[in-house]
Amino acid sequence: MFHHPTCLIHPPGVPAFIETQFPIARLSAESYKERKANNGQTLTRLGKWWGRKPLILVRASILGMLMPASNNPKKDRQIYLKIFTMDDAGTWDRCKLAMQRKTKRAAFDALPYAERITHSERPENVIGPTESAWAEINAHLGTSATRLPELIEQLGQRTFGHTPRVGDSFCGGGSIPFEAARIGCEAFGSDLNPVAGLLTWASLNLLGGGKEVQEEVMRVQAEALQAADRQVTQWGIEHNDRGERADAYLYCVEVKPEGCDYFFPLAPSWLAGEKSKVVARWHRVAGSDRLQPEIVVVSDTELKLYKEKKGATVADSRAIDPFDAGRSWSIEALRGPEGLRRWTNDDVVPRPGDVFQERLYCIRWIDAEGKRRYAAPDAADLAREAKVLTLLRERFAEWQREGLIPSKAIPENGDKTDEPIRTRGWTHWHHLFTARQLLVIGLLGQQSKSVATNVVEVAASLLGVGRLSNWSSRLCRWHTGLAHDKGEDVFSNQALNTLFNYCCRPLKPLRVSWAIMDETSPKLAGDSKTSVDARDLRETCDLWITDPPYADAAVNYHELGDFFLAWYDKQLAKAFPEWTPDARAELAVRGDGEDFRRSMVEIYKNLTRHMPNNGLQMVMFTHQDPAVWADLGMILWAAGLKATAAWTISTETEAVGIKKGNYVQGTVCLVLRKRVGAEPGFLDEVYPLVEDEVKHQIASMQALDEHGEPNFNDADYQLAAYAAALKVLTQYGNLDGRDVEHEVFAVRAKNEKSDFQAVIERALGIACDTLVPRGLDNSWRELSLVERYYLRALDIESRGERRQGMYEELARGFGVTDIKPLLKSDKANGARMLTPSGFAAAGLAQVGGGNVDALPARRGRASSGASHPFAASPLRHLLFAVRETAAADNGPEPGRQYLRDTFGQGYWSKRDGFVGLLEWLAALGNAQGMNEWIADSAATRILAGRLRNDHA
Numbered sequence: 008m009f010h011h012p013t014c015l016i017h018p019p020g021v022p023a024f025i026e027t028q029f030p031i032a033r034l035s036a037e038s039y040k041e042r043k044a045n046n047g048q049t050l051t052r053l054g055k056w057w058g059r060k061p062l063i064l065v066r067a068s069i070l071g072m073l074m075p076a077s078n079n080p081k082k083d084r085q086i087y088l089k090i091f092t093m094d095d096a097g098t099w100d101r102c103k104l105a106m107q108r109k110t111k112r113a114a115f116d117a118l119p120y121a122e123r124i125t126h127s128e129r130p131e132n133v134i135g136p137t138e139s140a141w142a143e144i145n146a147h148l149g150t151s152a153t154r155l156p157e158l159i160e161q162l163g164q165r166t167f168g169h170t171p172r173v174g175d176s177f178c179g180g181g182s183i184p185f186e187a188a189r190i191g192c193e194a195f196g197s198d199l200n201p202v203a204g205l206l207t208w209a210s211l212n213l214l215g216g217g218k219e220v221q222e223e224v225m226r227v228q229a230e231a232l233q234a235a236d237r238q239v240t241q242w243g244i245e246h247n248d249r250g251e252r253a254d255a256y257l258y259c260v261e262v263k264p265e266g267c268d269y270f271f272p273l274a275p276s277w278l279a280g281e282k283s284k285v286v287a288r289w290h291r292v293a294g295s296d297r298l299q300p301e302i303v304v305v306s307d308t309e310l311k312l313y314k315e316k317k318g319a320t321v322a323d324s325r326a327i328d329p330f331d332a333g334r335s336w337s338i339e340a341l342r343g344p345e346g347l348r349r350w351t352n353d354d355v356v357p358r359p360g361d362v363f364q365e366r367l368y369c370i371r372w373i374d375a376e377g378k379r380r381y382a383a384p385d386a387a388d389l390a391r392e393a394k395v396l397t398l399l400r401e402r403f404a405e406w407q408r409e410g411l412i413p414s415k416a417i418p419e420n421g422d423k424t425d426e427p428i429r430t431r432g433w434t435h436w437h438h439l440f441t442a443r444q445l446l447v448i449g450l451l452g453q454q455s456k457s458v459a460t461n462v463v464e465v466a467a468s469l470l471g472v473g474r475l476s477n478w479s480s481r482l483c484r485w486h487t488g489l490a491h492d493k494g495e496d497v498f499s500n501q502a503l504n505t506l507f508n509y510c511c512r513p514l515k516p517l518r519v520s521w522a523i524m525d526e527t528s529p530k531l532a533g534d535s536k537t538s539v540d541a542r543d544l545r546e547t548c549d550l551w552i553t554d555p556p557y558a559d560a561a562v563n564y565h566e567l568g569d570f571f572l573a574w575y576d577k578q579l580a581k582a583f584p585e586w587t588p589d590a591r592a593e594l595a596v597r598g599d600g601e602d603f604r605r606s607m608v609e610i611y612k613n614l615t616r617h618m619p620n621n622g623l624q625m626v627m628f629t630h631q632d633p634a635v636w637a638d639l640g641m642i643l644w645a646a647g648l649k650a651t652a653a654w655t656i657s658t659e660t661e662a663v664g665i666k667k668g669n670y671v672q673g674t675v676c677l678v679l680r681k682r683v684g685a686e687p688g689f690l691d692e693v694y695p696l697v698e699d700e701v702k703h704q705i706a707s708m709q710a711l712d713e714h715g716e717p718n719f720n721d722a723d724y725q726l727a728a729y730a731a732a733l734k735v736l737t738q739y740g741n742l743d744g745r746d747v748e749h750e751v752f753a754v755r756a757k758n759e760k761s762d763f764q765a766v767i768e769r770a771l772g773i774a775c776d777t778l779v780p781r782g783l784d785n786s787w788r789e790l791s792l793v794e795r796y797y798l799r800a801l802d803i804e805s806r807g808e809r810r811q812g813m814y815e816e817l818a819r820g821f822g823v824t825d826i827k828p829l830l831k832s833d834k835a836n837g838a839r840m841l842t843p844s845g846f847a848a849a850g851l852a853q854v855g856g857g858n859v860d861a862l863p864a865r866r867g868r869a870s871s872g873a874s875h876p877f878a879a880s881p882l883r884h885l886l887f888a889v890r891e892t893a894a895a896d897n898g899p900e901p902g903r904q905y906l907r908d909t910f911g912q913g914y915w916s917k918r919d920g921f922v923g924l925l926e927w928l929a930a931l932g933n934a935q936g937m938n939e940w941i942a943d944s945a946a947t948r949i950l951a952g953r954l955r956n957d958h959a
């Protein structure tokens with residue numbers, strides 16, 4: 008019904024650009040740049056959400072799914088990059104003017120992409136391609152666009168007969184629907200969680216609300232802030248009589264353990280300001296069991312000691328007497344065998360008998376000129392503290408009733424929510440805030456509530472309150488640093504960790520957090536739903552792009568979200584009566600067990616039902632361990648989808664460092680189509696098809712990588728090869744008559760594999776095996792699987808891969824079960840293979856024994872160690888010969904002799920193969936970061952030379 012009669016429907020069977028290629032390196036660099044912008048990221052201003060996807064990645068994915076691939080992949084790539092101003096000319100145009108004045112175009116183009124864009128605007132912030140670029144784009148695509156939304160519209164018309172409709176059923180912080188709307192799609196987002204719902208709604212209706220709405224938001228927020236400021240000033244709770252205003256309050260927990268006759272304060276460090284060299288010291292006060300803080304500036308030498316935690320009164324979960332470091336009490340024991348007293352709703356500060364007391368120990372003041380000063384609180388400050396408490400108490404009940412401050416209890420037994428209850432006795436969300444914090448945030452909420460007249464204004468107020476609660480809570484760590492000292496936000500990590508000392512932000516520094524926007528932008532069209540379980544969605548979309556909560560990478564969204572929901576609570580329910588103001592933990596997809604798989608299959612079946620036959624899906628997931636993706640592949644297969652491509656974008660780490668491999672966290676983008684029909688597959692026919700597809704995929708990537716900056720790294724090749732395998736498998740509705748879904752859920756004994764898993768694993772094997780390290784093509788077929796694994800692992804190591812997960816994943820592909828004996832280090836981000844000499848040190852060589860008389864006994868020979876994965880491997884003897892050569896002072900002779908003795912007559916037929924392998928190994932020492940190979944490489948080269956010239 009949507010089809011336009013004259014439109015040219017995109018011929019079926021033509022793959023989308025993203026099904027053939029994706030500019031991984033450039034996109035990773037752009038994603039990283041966007042991430043690094045922190046508050047400059049378009050959506051972060053609206054509020055905290057965990058793991059928002061970079062907008063550039065969303066934008067790139069949508070166009071990649073809409074743009075057809077031609078038979079000229081290089082041209083496709085050029086055009087695709089041009090559309091985003093990510094081609095060389097576009098990047099130059101985006102580059103800040105100042106840079107253009109300093110640098111010549113050619114020199115700029117010669118820089119690595121990641122470096123170039125440090126000087127440029129982000130693609131989302133520029134107007135777009137130039138007129139001549141549009142002419143090229145249109146010529147290639149047969150379109151007539153002058154702006155990105157027009158192009159999106161035309162491509163959508165051609166494929167679907169209407170403006171493309173993009174949906175996300177797990178929309179979280181809203182990146183996907185927001186960006187889809189911004190580039191001209193009809194956007195739809197939904198999420199189970201109301202906190203996510205508010206963020207997504209706000210991204211479309213406030214940030215995307217157009218000038219009028221945005222000005223209204225800015226106006227009401229500013230009015231509320233001014234009113235709150237007048238009130239705070241009138242109360243006199245943040246000003247002192249020196250004309251200064253408070254800029255930060257530092258609080259700490261105090262304890263008086265048994266056997267100690269004074270209360271002492273707890274903190275893992277008493278450094279207050281690194282740049283200003285300010286620390287807190289504690290003194291006894293005659294006749295009192297309370298200590299007195301002194302805030303002092305110290306010498307560099309002493310500062311260094313404080314940085315090394317001098318005087319810390321908490322270390323290793325023990326409370327340490329500040330005057331006798333030899334005396335300490337375990338924190339757990341202090342909490343007592345019964346645990347702490349549980350706070351009740353009306354507790355705002357600890358009661359006198361509580362184990363953990365609280366006190367203000369330092370205030371940072373700022374004067375009219377912006378000069379800052381740290382001081383211990385004096386009597387007037389303490390009187391102001393008391394006044395704050397009184398003011399709050401006067402309002403407490405009413406504010407709770409009106410939903411201006413939280414009143415909900417913290418759910419017990421949660422993974423994350425249990426910590427505040429157990430470690431502080433805090434049973435209600437408002438216990439996570441000091442009296443001052445509740446008073447200031449509540450006041451802002453109250454002022455904006457009194458001016459808000461509609462849903463836009465209420466939402467703006469709630470988002471502002473949400474941001475304040477993240478930036479001023481008992482869970483805000485005080486961070487000292489050379490650049491500046493400041494309070495961190497609660498969710499600088501993904502937990503609810505309680506602290507011994509913390510920062511409270513007064514109103515003045517909170518201004519920045521309060522404002523959710525400061526400029527206007529065009530109006531967007533988009534629709535969002537909240538409190539919708541993805542199983543129950545009824546919307547139809549042409550493209551579904553989802554980022555499901557997945558396995559171990561998943562954040563406990565529902566638990567963490569409750570922190571904000573506690574503040575939104577009653578007002579949210581009033582403003583959005585159709586939303587369920589509850590995180591509905593029981594419906595949240597999580598974990599990785601059977602339940603998780605069932606809900607995922609159900610959800611993706613539902614989404615697949617709600618898309619046209621020529622629609623596409625992208626499933627994104629962030630992974631630390633690449634092994635998880637294959638599992639997800641099975642789930643999607645069972646849901647009626649077939650995989651058509653997979654790419655990894657490094658969204659979290661510096662793109663320049665990608666090739667070095669350290670700490671890379673990638674987002675895998677799995678592209679899928681609906682499996683129409685249920686074509687049967689047969690196990691024995693699948694393998695050759697997989698082999699062809701894998702080879703084809705790798706060859707096409709290599710062709711794109713031939714010139715210029717490499718786009719793909721090893722992990723990319725491997726993933727693409729796996730995806731190719733999955734592509735073949737998932738096109739079938741059943742294999743040898745067996746139904747996929749049935750297989751996914753069949754009950755099996757532990758470690759028992761289904762045939763399907765076996766196929767996937769063999770397919771992975773083919774994938775791995777197709778990636779023959781350059782230079783080893785001739786000897787590859789002769790090698791055993793474990794030998795291939797060792798060499799391929801060395802190959803990735805020489806390119807800087809250090810993630811242990813990659814080495815394990817590779818092992819899976821080669822069917823190697825135990826890689827420990829081959830690894831020098833199995834640190835999570837420092838994996839390395841053993842060198843020949845390293846093997847000797849690790850026990851590959853045993854002294855004496857064997858039938859090789861010619862070898863001096865003191866040197867030993869390769870141990871027979873039957874349990875070693877290299878047990879019967881010629882490569883092992885070769886490595887041993889290398890290490891013999893390296894250890895000998897008389898050249899390659901002992902090594903060569905060892906090989907001749909070991910292989911007897913067989914030596915001659917193996918010799919050429921040995922030379923090839925040795926030459927390959929010798930080159931390892933030249934690779935960056937392979938210093939450990941330098942000595943062995945030299946020995947390898949000498950041995951290779953000797954073998955090459957050997958004569959019978």
Ligand SMILES: C[S@@+](CC[C@H](N)C(=O)[O-])C[C@H]1O[C@@H](n2cnc3c(N)ncnc32)[C@H](O)[C@@H]1O
Pocket residue numbers: 056057058059060176177178179180181182183197198199200203539540541542553554555556557564565594595596597
């Ligand atoms: C990884 S996050 C999505 C992040 C999002 N793509 C972004 O850029 O901000 C996963 C989301 O799935 C939601 N979720 C979990 N179970 C759900 C269910 N059964 N139905 C709908 N949403 C669910 C969570 O609330 C969470 O927001």
